[in-house]
Amino acid sequence: MSFNIMAETEENVLLQPAAHVCTDEMEVQRLANNQQLREMAKALAEFKPTRHCFIMDHSVQVKVLEKQHSYIKFSHQEAVYYTFLDNLSTATQPVTSVTP
Template identity: 45%
Template sequence: MQLALERLGFIVLKYHHLLYGALLFSSLAVSAQQTTLVSLSANSHVCNAESEIARLAENEQLQEMARALVEFKATKYCFILPDAANVTMLDQQTGYIKFDYKSQILFTFSKYVIATTMAANTN
């Protein structure tokens, strides 16, 4: 009985070490990922709702009409970002990107991305 308990303890300890190693490896892999930085042109049409930007991304005429509207007056969902900005791209979809700008999650059309660079993640 004592020998069986010792073996069980050894197996549990071995499992614990394997689990710890896997967690350590996965955390190192995540910290080694790179961040994509993009430069947006001045006067980019930006939205705070992905559903709105996705809807507009499907049709160039809708984009132009929405842009004309927000140039006149910002809406509940969209506005014009007046200055060129360097932002962290979080995701890329067909026709638009999701990005972090001053700790805000925003969206803009791909046509406003003027440069892309990769930087090592500092987390």
């Protein structure tokens, strides 16, 4: 089950270092429903990025486009990506711009 909670205003958030990031919303929806599957997909992406997911090594500031129940859609360097809410930083950290 997916809940669509649209962000009313675009906000900037900081991703944690080593955030699990995906390029395909259907893949994120599938992983969002199963914590064990998400952990396995992250381990795979750490070992070898796939066409759907990779690890963003550095903490980066991104613009939230849409909030869902357990993940966000965001833009970074003119591209659209998805990540899980547990990859959002709650602490202030230095922001680094990187290209995946």
